[in-house]
Amino acid sequence: MERWADFLERLGDWNPQLLREIRARVKPRTLLVAIVASVVLQILMFAAFAQVPLPPECWGEGEGFCPVTGQLLWRVQFYILSVLIPLWLYVLGGFTLVDDLSREEFRGTLSFIRIAPRSSSSIILGKILGAPILSFLGAALLLPYHILSGFGARVPLSALFSYYLLVGAGAGFIYCFGILVAFFTADLKVVPRLGNISGVPFLYGFFCLYFAIIYLVGTSLRHGPPSGLSWPFPP
């Protein structure tokens, strides 16, 4: 506990905004909700796949006549989780960030941050890392299951690593874009939600990135380099 307090102390000196976001969001109740949501999702998914009757000879890659193999089941789970993790990060995290910033602008608390002597880049970094922190936690809790299913599906470690890099970079892009949207809509004096007109470019960027990830995961599971790779979105 003392180490945690010491860690928070140093974190706050480095980036007060990040500490504020953590203090405002990480409370027993919200923490429990994020953990329970993530764990329940995993349990349900695991239980669903555990129901599939699999003869012993069909475990692993399968020997003889095996319409469904253990490896295939892991692949499907890996695929589903690979779709869920960015969805969780981008939709929940992005929305939380945009909503938080626009609320701050709307109620006037951003004025105090503007006139404080800290740099705006430090404040924005604190927001990006802190506002979606519960989404990060939920997504992080999905990782062990995702890695396990990746190993079960014989996904190369390099592909797994590349996937995480891509998802992380995508989150950075989405969050930066979200901040732009929040400031833009705050100037228009409306409280932005994803449903209003300003959310359209945000959603467009999100879906382009999201389906690109799904597409790449899908092709990487087909063993061998993807063929006929075509970008389905304009331009």
Next chain:
Amino acid sequence: MSILQTLNLTKQFDRQLAVNGVNLTIEAGEIYGLIGPNGAGKTTLIRMLTAVDEPTAGEILIHGQRFRPGDRDPELKRQLGYVPDDYPLYDELTVWDYLDYFARLYLLTGAPRRQRLEEVLSMVELTEKRDSLIATLSRGMRQRLSLARSIIHRPALLFLDEPVSGLDPVARVMVRNIIKRLQQDGTTVLVSSHILSDLEEVCSSIGIMELGRLVESSRLQEVYSRLAKQQVLIGVVDGLERLRQVLAEHPLVQGTELVLATGLLRVDFGGDAQAAADLLRSLVTAGLPVCEFHQTKENLEEIFFKMGYQRTS
């Protein structure tokens, strides 16, 4: 020595000129009261002075150094404190976490930061509420917390926009005492308020704004000596009508008004102290049962009505 100076400061919103060529000078260590009717441009002026809004034209000098929104000089920013009229807060944080956050934003670290937090909590009398959620605080407490936030970094220049609006008399006195204490500690304060009796008690200088212009800016004593009419308050045991008749014939009496709260007659009087003494003698000689007699002056509210509000109306 002036701590703040503005040169032809102007703010235009679309077609509306909110602040029009304001030249303001505030001396170090004084409490400057900014008064004016709603829409006079006080809040816009303060928002420009704190670099929350950008001026359309003109300059702001702090200690003679040019200051603009987006100014990256952290030393210059650390000299300013600001409490807006709506004092927005983070309801989801505790009092201590809220102040701690701003102390860190203002680069306070370690033990000195914790010590300063204790100091300001004690100054605004919120020590017992340090672990309470802001959402649970009363309006007066929220206002004091906002004040605590603005002084956590010991600013040289503090801007308070309507700091006592909506507060009960006890909370108003508390805020007034805090402002006085800040001045004793060397802080220069610019305070805008509609409660002129509060300003009268704490301010050393005042500025009157009207339609975006600063129509008056001087030391309070100077304003009184130049603009405030001499007045005499007279109380009689009975015979109020006869008193009015006697006064009406006096050459230095310019008007009378009954103060309902006290039952005294307020007399606009164009003479000095000796003339007032002569007036008292003449009343007694006329056989009036005078039980009270005070020489006084018009207060700030009356001056404001004469100067600013009436023109705007």
